[in-house]
Amino acid sequence: MMKTISGIAAVAVAAIAFLAVQAPTAQTATQSLRVAQEFRDIENPAERSKALFGEMTKVITHPRCMNCHPRDDSPRQGMAMQMHNPPVIRHDESGFGAPGMRCTTCHGAENMRLVGVGGIKSIPGHDVWHLAPKSMGWIGLSPAEICTQLKDPARNGGRSLADIHEHMAEDGLVGWAWAPGEGREPAPGTQARFGKLVAAWIDTGAHCPTPPAAEAGGVSTGD
Numbered sequence: 001m002m003k004t005i006s007g008i009a010a011v012a013v014a015a016i017a018f019l020a021v022q023a024p025t026a027q028t029a030t031q032s033l034r035v036a037q038e039f040r041d042i043e044n045p046a047e048r049s050k051a052l053f054g055e056m057t058k059v060i061t062h063p064r065c066m067n068c069h070p071r072d073d074s075p076r077q078g079m080a081m082q083m084h085n086p087p088v089i090r091h092d093e094s095g096f097g098a099p100g101m102r103c104t105t106c107h108g109a110e111n112m113r114l115v116g117v118g119g120i121k122s123i124p125g126h127d128v129w130h131l132a133p134k135s136m137g138w139i140g141l142s143p144a145e146i147c148t149q150l151k152d153p154a155r156n157g158g159r160s161l162a163d164i165h166e167h168m169a170e171d172g173l174v175g176w177a178w179a180p181g182e183g184r185e186p187a188p189g190t191q192a193r194f195g196k197l198v199a200a201w202i203d204t205g206a207h208c209p210t211p212p213a214a215e216a217g218g219v220s221t222g223d
């Protein structure tokens with residue numbers, strides 16, 4: 001009799017453990033962010049630069065950033081980066097949404113706490129909440145592809161490397177990712193630490209990671 005009960009209990013515990021493992025969406029469990037100085041032992045500047053960019057991608061590819069940087073017309077939500085619910089569109093290149101359904105209809109200048117609304121704890125908010133232009137879309141790109149695109153003034157909004165650094169280190173929408181409101185995991189590290197990684201990446205030549213062999217033949221270019 002005891003045996004049966006403990007057998008059932010074991011199955012129940014296993015099921016709960018399974019759920020616990022499944023719950024956080026892979027790839028994006030809370031990560032820490034290394035500081036730029038930790039890379040100084042890599043003597044070759046190009047290799048150091050690539051390693052620094054690799055560390056930067058922990059932030060860049062985090063859902064807090066990616067959800068606003070799609071290559072199609074819909075923002076994404078949550079750690080699983082599912083389609084925005086309710087459905088909204090970028091409408092035009094400015095990315096503020098359709099007339100009558102502008103992003104700012106729901107997204108205010110600050111995060112807004114919610115109580116008892118379908119499990120959503122807050123609506124994210126920050127001044128000028130809108131989608132990044134398609135040319136700055138990252139979802140579905142490899143780190144090498146994101147890197148090349150980031151450096152390309154034809155696609156990055158005419159920015160120099162210094163402008164890219166300033167945007168990453170100072171911009172308020174970027175900074176929101178570290179204070180994303182209740183119920184949301186912040187991007188790893190801090191914006192200041194991230195800014196220093198970007199500066200060190202630029203100082204070492206802003207090299208892009210070499211695309212893995214598996215991606216060879218695609219459009220990615222490392223340099």
Ligand code: HEC
Nearest residue numbers: 064067068075077078088089096097101102103106130131
């Ligand atoms: C009708 C209201 C409404 C409109 C309009 C709206 N949103 Fe949202 N949005 C929400 C709500 C509510 C959430 C929170 C959902 C959640 O956390 O599950 C949200 C979440 C998001 C997130 C997720 C943040 C994250 O990292 O999880 C992004 C990005 C976003 N919206 C972008 C936009 C953009 C860009 C527009 C305009 C093109 C827009 N939204 C228009 C209601 C709206």
Ligand code: HEC
Nearest residue numbers: 060064065068129130131132136150155156157173174177
């Ligand atoms: C609420 C939406 C939103 C979030 C969240 C967001 N961005 Fe953006 N991002 C934008 C918009 C809009 C632009 C275009 C701004 C412009 O050109 O004036 C942009 C542009 C950029 C650019 C300019 C160059 C380029 O090629 O993309 C960089 C770099 C960037 N974002 C980095 C980030 C990082 C890193 C994060 C997360 C830490 C982030 N963004 C989170 C909306 C967002």
